[in-house]
Amino acid sequence: MPDRTERLPAALRHRIGKVHHVALVVRQMDPALAFYRDTLGLELQTVMPIPSDRVKIAFLPVGEVKIELVQPTDETTGVARFLAAKGEGFHHVCFEVADLAETLTRLAIDGIELIDSAPRRGAEGPVAFLHPRTCHGVLVELIEAPGGPAWTALGYQQR
Numbered sequence: 001m002p003d004r005t006e007r008l009p010a011a012l013r014h015r016i017g018k019v020h021h022v023a024l025v026v027r028q029m030d031p032a033l034a035f036y037r038d039t040l041g042l043e044l045q046t047v048m049p050i051p052s053d054r055v056k057i058a059f060l061p062v063g064e065v066k067i068e069l070v071q072p073t074d075e076t077t078g079v080a081r082f083l084a085a086k087g088e089g090f091h092h093v094c095f096e097v098a099d100l101a102e103t104l105t106r107l108a109i110d111g112i113e114l115i116d117s118a119p120r121r122g123a124e125g126p127v128a129f130l131h132p133r134t135c136h137g138v139l140v141e142l143i144e145a146p147g148g149p150a151w152t153a154l155g156y157q158q159r
């Protein structure tokens, strides 16, 4: 019997809906906002500290996609080491999926190395990261579309 999934593009198998955001690491939020908001004219949706991740983030929507600015707030995190080693610039891309837990299971079967083996709470919904080692050098984040099963499982208030 032919394996039906082999003939389907990966994007269909994992039901990736859209690029949710592109994250850029910055040294300091204010000079970065001076460029993205004031010079480029992007709308600033929110700036907020994420104390559990020891970062400050900002979201600037551009059409359906958001630019996420990430500023480390101490020296101990992975993103702080990334900034120290590589400087400011591209950090990760985030794709939206319908069912995050199911997607992680299927990716693991496909041999993709998961940083988060289960959905965890993110600022904008349940998220999980995939290791750049198995993603062609790119840190990939997945976020579950609003109303998906992990929203209930992680206790999000539905909008």
Ligand code: ZN
Residues within 6 Å of the ligand: 021, 023, 068, 092, 094, 141
């Ligand atoms: Zn992100």
